[in-house]
Amino acid sequence: MKIGDIDLSSEVLVIAEIGNNHEGDYGLAVEMVQAAAVAGAHAVKFQTIEPVRLVSALQAARIEQLGRFAFSRDQFEALSEVARNAGVMFMSTPFSPEVVPWLNAIVPAFKIASGDNNYGRLLTAIAATGKPILLSTGMTDLDGIGSACQIIEEAARAQGLRSEIALLHCVSAYPTPPDQANLRAIAALARETGRVVGYSDHTLGIDAAVLSIALGARIVEKHFTLSKTQSDFRDHALSADPAELAELVRKIALAQAMLGTGEKTLQPAETQTAAAARRSIVARVGLPIGHILVDSDLEWLRPGGGLLPGQEGLILGRRLTRPAARGEMILPDMVA
Numbered sequence: 001m002k003i004g005d006i007d008l009s010s011e012v013l014v015i016a017e018i019g020n021n022h023e024g025d026y027g028l029a030v031e032m033v034q035a036a037a038v039a040g041a042h043a044v045k046f047q048t049i050e051p052v053r054l055v056s057a058l059q060a061a062r063i064e065q066l067g068r069f070a071f072s073r074d075q076f077e078a079l080s081e082v083a084r085n086a087g088v089m090f091m092s093t094p095f096s097p098e099v100v101p102w103l104n105a106i107v108p109a110f111k112i113a114s115g116d117n118n119y120g121r122l123l124t125a126i127a128a129t130g131k132p133i134l135l136s137t138g139m140t141d142l143d144g145i146g147s148a149c150q151i152i153e154e155a156a157r158a159q160g161l162r163s164e165i166a167l168l169h170c171v172s173a174y175p176t177p178p179d180q181a182n183l184r185a186i187a188a189l190a191r192e193t194g195r196v197v198g199y200s201d202h203t204l205g206i207d208a209a210v211l212s213i214a215l216g217a218r219i220v221e222k223h224f225t226l227s228k229t230q231s232d233f234r235d236h237a238l239s240a241d242p243a244e245l246a247e248l249v250r251k252i253a254l255a256q257a258m259l260g261t262g263e264k265t266l267q268p269a270e271t272q273t274a275a276a277a278r279r280s281i282v283a284r285v286g287l288p289i290g291h292i293l294v295d296s297d298l299e300w301l302r303p304g305g306g307l308l309p310g311q312e313g314l315i316l317g318r319r320l321t322r323p324a325a326r327g328e329m330i331l332p333d334m335v336a
Contacts (some may be wrong), residue, residue, distance in 0.1 A: 001132060001149070001164050001166060001196045001218075002132070003043070003089070003108055003109045003132055003134075003166075004042075004043070004089045004092055004108040006042055008166070008196055008218040008219065009218075010155055010220065011217065011256075011311050012013040012213060012217065012218055012220060012250070013041065013042050013043065013114050013198070013219045013220070014040070014041050014042050014043070014220050014222075014227050014231075014249055014252060014254070014257060015041065015044070015045050015091065015219065015220065015222070016032075016036035016039070016041040016044050016045070016222065016224035016240075016245060017043060017045045017200075017222060017223045017224055018032050018033070018036070018224055019046065019223060019226045019235055019312070020047055020048055020049075020069045020233070020235065021223065021224065021226075021230070021233070021236060021239060022046075022069070023068070023069055023230075023231060023233060023236050024068045024069045024070065024071070026071065026075055026079075028226070029046075029071070029075075029079060029228065030079070030082050031088075031133075032162075032224065032225075032226060033046070033079060033082050033083050033086055034082070034086050034228060035242045035305065036086045036088060036114065036224055036242075036245060037083075037086035037255040038242070038246075038250060039189065039242050040091060040249035040250070041088055041224075041244070041245060041249065042091070042214070042244055043083075043088055043089035043091050043109060044087060044088050044089070044090060044224075045091040045093065045221065046071070046076065046079065046082055046090075046092045046093070047092065047093045047095065048071075048076060048092045048093065048094045048095065048103060049069070049070055049095045049096075050070070050095070050096050050098065051066035052065045052097065053068050053072060053095065053096035053098065054095045054096065054127075060096050062166045066140050067225040067324075073099075076092065076103070076106065077106055079336070080106040080107075080163045081129065089107075089108055090106060090107060090235060091107050091108070091109060091110075091111060091164055092107055092110075092111070093110075093111040093112065093113050093125070094110065094117065094122065094125075095113070095122075096122070097121050097122050097124075097125035100122075100125040100129065101125075101129075101143055104129045104131065105132065106129065108132070109131050109132040109133065109134060110126045110129065110131050110132075110303075111133075111134040111136070111221075112126065112133060112134065112135045112136060112141050112312060113136055113137075114136040114137065114138030114140070114144040114170050114172045114200075115139070115172070117135060117139070117140055117145070117148045118137075118138065118140065118144060118147070118148065118284070119134060119145065120151050120243065121124045121157065123129070123148060123152050124151060124152075124155040126152070126154035127151070127153070127156045127159075127163055128155055128158075128159050130156065130159065130160075130161040130162075130163075131163055131165065132164040132165075133152060133165045133166070133219075134162065134166050134168055134198065134219060134252065135148060135149070135152075135162065135165055135166070135167055136167065136170040136200050136273045136310055137167055137168060137169055137170055137189070138169045138170035138171055138172030138200075139172050142193075143193055145167060145189075145193070146193075149165055149193075149231060149250055151164075151197075151334075152165060154270050164196075165195055166195065166196040166197065166198055166218070166219055167169040167189050167193060167195050167196070167197050167198070168197070168198040168199060168200040168219060168221065169182075169183070169185045169186045169189055169197065169198070169199050169200070169209040169212075169217075170199070170302060171202060172202070172203070172299055173202060173237055173260060174202055174235070174290075175201040175202055175203055175237065175238040176201075176203045176208075177203075178203060178208070178254065181203055181208050182210060183199070183211055183215055184211055184215065185218050186198075186199055186212055187215045187216050187269035188217045192236050194317075196218050196219070197216055197217060197218065197219075198212075198217045198218055198219025198220060198221070199212035199217040199220055199221070200221040201220065201222050201223075202223070202244045203219065203238070204237070204238055205244075206222065206244055206247060206248040206251070209222050209248055209252075210248065210251045210255055213221055213252055213255040214255060214259060220248075220252060222227055222239070222240050223235055223238055223240065224239050224240055224241075224245055224251065225239035225240070225241055226241065226242065227241065228241055233271050234324070261299060263308070264322060274304060275301050275303060275304050275305060276302065276304070277302065277303075277310070277322055278302070278303070278304030278305075279300040279301055279302055279304065279309055280300070280301065280302070280303065280304055280306030280307060280308070280329045281299075281300060281306055281307040281308075281309070281312060281329065281330055282295055282296055282298070282299050282300070282301050282306070282317070282327050282329050282330060283298070283299070283324040283325065283328050283330055284296070284298055284299040284326070285297070286322045286323070286324070286325055286326045287320055287323060288320070288323055289320055289321065289323050290319055290320060290321050291313050291316065291319065292320075292328070293316050293317065293318055293319075293320065293335065294316065294317075295312070297314065298312065298316075298330070299327075301327065304329070304331035305329070306331060307329070307330065307331065308334070313335075315330055315332065317333050318335035318336060320334060320335055321334060321335060322334060322336050
């Protein structure tokens, strides 16, 4: 699966989730995109919200807040250019089907929030674009995930398209208590569904996000802010600041390198150690030419480079064609 230029089979996609941490300040949003790029994120992600299509009219205060935070289509299109110029992908989570068509022109993939992983109309609208989908799995189980994927796949097929879905383990608590992060669910998602998996992190700090790599996450999304104390808006406290995001990117790269291919083979760094630490078959005592070798003539000592333990059959019962000094390796070309 690829998101933009990132092949998830070989690289972990790191997404800086700006979300609403800009609090409606376009200039701050531009600064955040650029800071995330400097920190090494591959993508920045926003939330595209039309308040009246998300929240009941009875929740006037919430609609007012979301209205203050909301950017226009023109602003998002401009931010996508800022991201492109900074060298990062621009992504957004749509919260209504109506914004999907115009977002489709500026994003390489769509993110579906956990709160909407059962909202069929939105899933169908996104599936119809044919773009890769990052489906957050908070507040649901395997049955709910299966239902969401079925809706997406059927909608894509109806358009003659093939859907690609990555499942992001997510716990929808802000912040998520460490003992409820349930990171082993990442491996379970991969095992039970056979799909690409990732992690959308709501814990404090970056430890959980780094650990997710060892459990198979190929996408890591972390909330991002320029300052954890910018305001009392809850997302700032659980977000990574620029220094933490840079450290997260560094540690994810280190984790990928440490995890390796998963194949159990001799590593290049072991070669010199193996030559010194392995044993070779040697003469226990000095042996004359013509001596017929028996087991009591042999010893197994370091360094390696000669016959290995277990290869005694190549020389036992055979006659030495030249003398062997005590401790000398006995090799096949020394016997007849």
